[in-house]
Amino acid sequence: MTDTTDTGVTRAEYCAIACAEVFRGDGEVMASAFGTAPALGARLARLTFAPDLVLTDGDAALVEGAPALGARPASLVYESHMPYRRVFDVVWSGRRNLIMMASQIDRHGNQNISAIGPWARPKAQLIGVRGAPGNTVNHPTSYWVPNHSPRSFVEQVDVVSGVGYDRATAAGPSATRFHEIRFVVSNLGVFDFNTPDRVMRLASVHPGVTVDDVRAATGFDLVVPDEVPDTRMPTPEELDLLRTVLDPKGARDREVPS
């Protein structure tokens, strides 16, 4: 494990903490998290400040507690059956908080996982819109981008899969009613939309990253407040959970090298 600061906390650990904060204050909702830092964040939140959070096994069940990354199915304690058809009941009822990944994201929080280039004949076909359109207009959604660059933080996404603030507003009250893009967490910092016109704002930088680093890696004009705080330090308990309980093999440092 490489230290990025004199605190000994790695960049990946700040990312996990930032992802955990996505779930603060939600109560009893289903947490879905794609990517290593989000998976760790949801588990950390469940074990500390969000004890009512409901986690899934990534397959078709809700599980008790917060299993370690890669825990064997035989070691899981199941709470409930949650096949995909029932997942939609949860999505559409709003009892879910989600961190998805984004191949592209823009200043309004529009996300693209469908295709790069024109959709009709893409330069690169990606996985498809998946559930992103429905997720974003039904329950809080955040994004995880482990490779912050002008190619991922773009002026305009090629295919709006997850709906951002401008597009939701343009679509009308049925689209905005339950719409909330809460945070974007990248390997460089944390971003929110707490601006008058709901455009992306730098909320914190991970220690070791400068505001200029973030600006240089962002393909659009980011809102930057006068004072940008650091992403908060993990507590000793959180660090211990991350390192010894949830991710003893260090998958987090492979996703985000220090």
Next chain:
Amino acid sequence: MADKRMTLDELVGELASGMTVGIGGWGSRRKPMAAVRAILRSDLTDLTVVSYGGPDVGLLCASGKVAKVVYPFVTLDSIPLDPHFKAARQAGAVEAMEVDEGMFYLGLLAASQRIPFLPTRSGLGSDVLEINPSLRTVRSPYDDGEELVAMPALRLDAAVVHVNRADAAGSAQILGPDPFFDELFLGAADRRFVTTEQLAATAQLAEEGPIQTMCISRLLTDGVVETPGGAHFTACVPDYGRDEGFQKEYVTAAGDPDAWEAFGQRFLAVDEDGYQAATREAADQRAAARAAKEGA
């Protein structure tokens, strides 16, 4: 009771070029791959494939039998993208209808219920409405006045799903944790086919698993084909998991025309028994190669 047992060739014989065909499963999980392979061997063409897409979509696109794909995603799960589908889209070789995965579910549900559409919030504000100009919204006739997406029924000429057990009359059992949307694929279709790991006597089904696993009634099936290994190389738990080694071989071969030609000769130009034998042999070869590497 009617005996609905048939062969793969008889199943394919019920299909025709130009049909819209729904394929059950999800990604690289419990796909009716034996039926897909039988379609690959047929002279069917110009198909519209409706699928929570996995290698079924990739293989059918690679064979040139597909005019259009209706999907919310195409993925191999442990490998994010299917190389053949990706190539077909990038070459403009297939028409596409890409929708949200919940919209897709409602399209099948509407078709099953014989109604023209179902309303949903999903899709509003996204490019799904831009890339599918035929999609319409509908306004609630009640006081709320909400404007929602009217997801049209995804009516199918035929559907094929793969299950763990079925009886000769077409009652089918899914022993894995997720039945996905197979019941709705069948409900949405005019011709409805189930392929199964194992044919079972009706009374045996209750011994295999609890009543909730017996989730497809014979009201929804016209034909049953016994195809052991019929979901290979996708996962068909608890009978078998995904054949990750073979899936990698599939993806690697797809990256090179000569390798793909050889893959096709070895695995796809043969009948289903030949396929199963060839994949067992390939697994042995991979194991031997691993052992040699570890021994070196």
